[in-house]
Amino acid sequence: MTVTIKDVAKKAGVSPSTVSRVLSGHPRISLETSRKVKAIMEDMGYTPNMMAKSLVSKTTNSICIILPKPAEELFSNLFFMELIRGIVTQASRSGYDVLISSGANEKEELEAVSRLLKGRRVDGVILLYSRKDDAVIDFLQGGGYPFVLIGRSDRYENILSVDNDNVMAAYDATNHLISMGHERIGFVSGPPNLIVSRDRLEGYRKAMENSGLTMRPEWIVEGEFLQDSGYRAMSFFMNLPNRPTALVAVDDMVSFGVLRGLNELKYKVPDDLAIVSFNNIPLSELSSPPISSIDIGIYHLGYTASQVLIQGIQKPNNDAGYTNRFVIPHRLIVRESSMHTPSKP
Amino acid sequence: MTVTIKDVAKKAGVSPSTVSRVLSGHPRISLETSRKVKAIMEDMGYTPNMMAKSLVSKTTNSICIILPKPAEELFSNLFFMELIRGIVTQASRSGYDVLISSGANEKEELEAVSRLLKGRRVDGVILLYSRKDDAVIDFLQGGGYPFVLIGRSDRYENILSVDNDNVMAAYDATNHLISMGHERIGFVSGPPNLIVSRDRLEGYRKAMENSGLTMRPEWIVEGEFLQDSGYRAMSFFMNLPNRPTALVAVDDMVSFGVLRGLNELKYKVPDDLAIVSFNNIPLSELSSPPISSIDIGIYHLGYTASQVLIQGIQKPNNDAGYTNRFVIPHRLIVRESSMHTPSKP
DNA sequence: CCTCCTTATGGAACCGTTTGCTTTACACAG
């Protein structure tokens, strides 16, 4: 049926081993044989069977990512899509395929990762986000499997990771508002088990303290990376007796929710409430008003993660003193949502 | 190192074949043996090697999709993400993994598909969109490989496909505007090599003709599924001496571009120009004003495609007279962007 | 002319499963 290495060998009058060597560019194959075999492979339409190859080489040339099933309840889909594009593009360039599986919760994720890795279906894993006390990381670390974390671990120092400096990013975002004259600044955070939520909150704190501004506990609310959280946060904030004049939100989707709410209540942005958020998804410049946002280079994050992982797979000299934490630069994109100086009360 | 079927067999004092049969639930295995072997597998931490399994069974339990490399230049990323979520979720439920590769153009796509399929790395393919004279389809059809097309083919009748009734959808969209009193309606189409562009254009035509409205060639412009196309189309339309009072746009992203442009020029939507578009991406209700859109059930499209493909892989009785075209229903979501009756000139 | 390298190739074992064909061990009928 399908043409194998043996068929090619027979037709070329050589042994299967020779064909295999031609394929892998073995040095001790005469130019003549090589050319002949290649020609025959070509016209017989030979394609190597990856399964057979993987079986003996114990390598699959593919990596995997696990998509949180209800993606829309965690991050914005756009975030993941950008990440995936970066990962797939780079992997493709390095000759790797990307396998996507999905898991509704940490347990399912662990099962999927374990099955894929122990079943030798993939060579490594990219974890798309970092949370506290992640059992998946324990498994990967314990099993010595190649993996890279997007974000950072709260417990392991020496694992490969690609991250932003989220503390600094939040510091920058907050400082931007402060420099515009704001003093009462609120913060809409994400799920507390996500490291990124904590880091950004931390940056906000630092900036506030650094400028000697008072921080009220009621000015910090937790939510998801979702519009609804923004909507709820907005109505909470606007009902406060001494309400903030500006907000830092952990994700652009949250800002959209805030915007929607303010719009319904006929408040103006940035006049009544200025806002800046994170991720700079393609739509943040499309809303009205356009949202100031910290661009964290999502595509780049994915691209780098893939690159780092594949390098780690190909030469596992991870013990060397090289850096294993890669930081993707961020930058603040100022748009209309934060372009207003509050009037002093 | 890793524990194989042989290790389990040895420890259990049975032959490898017996262990294999336990694994696959073979009827002629005594309950006692089965229990013993299972217990041993458990505590040795046995995981089947998928490569070995695939090699002999000629089946991989995975399917693939090809992501157009510069995704943002074709469709909106949100579209793909929704599709992927649907596909991955369903595949996961059926015990399949999804492999994503990427190709910058039709040639690269063909190479990727061919490599994956002929190299027996995947069992089937989902084509994420349909274009005219697609060489990839020829390859799949010619090779007898299982695949399903999202959209429809312009040349093959009997291939598995999951589609919307795009002609009808466009008909509905246009009719909605007509019923609001519009008579001068323009159309912003997509790339002409995409079947979906043609179908929607066709539906627009039908609706116009059906209502006896004049159709001017200059009221139909071509673009991409991108904001920029909308922006350009807008400035073209607004400079026309006898300009349309409403627009049907092939994708929500296009609407965003139109909106942005109109906003810059201080035109009002829907007062100066009403608009309705397709796909109902999550952000179409967030823009100002929110955009009327045809919801085509993207997630559902992906989910069904995966289901249909996997069914086709598992029992290839495709010769039966069963239906092989699945139509996902659409529905019009009316929002502010089309809620205005034009004043008669 | 014989030995020793070097270079190009062949042979065969192995990677971890599946599966068709046997074999073993009973139980039971004739």
Next chain:
DNA sequence: CTGTGTAAAGCAAACGGTTCCATAAGGAGG
């Protein structure tokens, strides 16, 4: 007691490659 049927398990040959080891041919050096 021999023959037959059946349930349970083992043997060994694939599946399509890779790779270690052996071998043959052809110099080169002594």
